[in-house]
Amino acid sequence: MSPFLVTRTLPEDATGADLRADVLHGLTRTPKDLPPKWFYDARGSELFEEITRLPEYYPTRAEREILVARAAEIAAVTRARTLVELGSGSSEKTRHLIAALLPGLESYVPVDVSESALRGAAAALTAEHPALQVHALIADFTRGLALPGTPGPRLVAFLGGTLGNLLPEQRKAFLRSVRALLAPGDALLLGTDLVKDERTLVAAYDDAAGVTAAFNKNVLSVLARELGADVDPDDFEHVAVWDRENEWIEMRLRARGPLTVKIRELDLAVTFEAGEEMRTEVSAKFRQEGVRGELAAAGMELAHWWTDEAGRFALSLATAV
Secondary structure, three states, rough: OOOOOEEEEOOOOOOHHHHHHHHHOOOOOOOOOOOHHHHHHHHHHHHHHHHOOOOOHHHHHHHHHEEEEEEEHHHHHHHHOHHHEEEOOOOHHHHHHHHHHOOOOOOEEEEEEEEHHHHHHHHHHHOOOOOEEEEEEEOOHHOOOOOOOOOOEEEEOOOOOOHHHHHHHHHHHHHHHHHHHOOOOOEEEEEEEEEHHHHHHHHHHHOOOOOOHHHHHHHHHHHHHHHOOOOOOOEEEEEEEEOOOOEEEEEEEEOOOEEEEEEEEOOEEEEEOOOOEEEEEEEEOEEEHHHHHHHOOOEEEEEEEEEEEOEEEEEEEEOOO
């Protein structure tokens, strides 16, 4: 018998259906775009892990610095008996939090669309902490979420700055859905990358070694494998730009010349002009007052704000109003 539970709330065919819908919608509009979640097949996940170790990519190190320094304080403030992690992946960063919350922590609920990532993380954590109950959910947290019955208080963690990948209206809907999960005494721990100088921001998404470029172009390999697209990644170049007005980084793929991409599974032909760009990711950067305002609009109050020593990244602790 498995020492942990895995519950699927996402239909088996949901990923393929979502990909087809996103490609059909995103590549038939102007300007073209694709959601960043399609970066993360097995190869994309490997590339992202490599990105987190690059000298230019500070967010992972900065967030880990905060977690190491503040985990005990977070545990003391929340007294959480259940930790829920949205977009948990390998659960690597959360280990600092889990260690600080023990022995009072009874249950860990990782939520992710990847069953293999969930099973790997759950197996490792239950081996390390045999008394910890792990109930993994295969689910898309952007579609609303029903949590299993677990003891409170509960701490819901959404780390890595992933909130910034959502557009403003999507963020609003997401934060409201998180608020709906919180009972009195529960809290949200939110990771956000902060606004800083343009040079540092662009370098984090356009590293000298070209790993982020390979990560960006990997979405084209996903289209080729899953939808039969006759696309050559060499026909596109990686672009990262800072949008000062919206205070976000955009990653794009720019066509090196005019071309037509045929997508067999959708019976679709997509034309690109020379120099035409397709947006593949938005990564918003935040200020404390902006985070406070977005939380308040969703019915939550910013209770604690922690940053790394250099002030590059922040963890916010919010409670329901």
